[in-house]
């Protein structure tokens with residue numbers, strides 16, 4: 001019996017600013033029956049931003065019910081390196097907010113840095129790359145919010161956090177010391193742990209085989225692929241066993257029925 005359902009956001013609940021039909025209504029129905037949680041690799045917003053963002057789509061959620069790679073990267077920074085670390089950020093306001101709030105970090109635009117934290121940054125510049133590179137070459141910790149190559153737009157895709165980080169990896173010759181986002185287990189284990197839900201009693205609903213489904217399978221959740229985002233039906237056939245979903249649905253609007261809820 002499933003007692004918790006975790007939804008990915010981009011490509012599952014919405015695409016950019018366009019709601020996927022019927023999903024908000026299904027989430028409202030499920031919220032009366034099971035614990036509904038949200039987990040996104042998107043690091044451009046904080047958890048508080050997501051509460052407001054979901055409201056625009058008619059979904060009510062508390063901050064504690066939302067896990068983002070911005071929160072995860074900040075949480076990891078504090079957990080691993082302690083409070084008060086000087087951090088150079090390539091990323092947007094949501095990532096900076098979580099690093100200050102959850103990571104208890106000092107945002108260091110000038111001077112030395114203990115860590116470089118990188119996420120999606122739609123204002124990326126050569127100058128930011130130069131600064132980040134100098135910190136990495138000087139030995140700063142290298143933390144990536146997520147390694148997604150792309151993220152889905154209403155039609156097509158745009159370069160993601162992993163693509164933003166690629167020039168730093170190439171130029172420094174270093175791999176990131178830590179990647180918070182899916183398919184790493186870090187975010188999902190934190191989120192389920194915070195709500196005392198066992199992976200075996202929960203389902204994950206995502207749109208990417210190599211990210212969402214791989215993560216769900218690796219922790220033993222029921223894996224549900226929806227076809228409203230990146231991965232297509234024909235990709236399922238070609239996927240390795242680690243990335244094969246247990247359930248494939250046209251849309252997350254049908255997830256309750258598929259899980260018998």
Ligand SMILES: [Mg+2]
Pocket residue numbers: 008009010011012206207208229
């Ligand atoms: Mg997605």
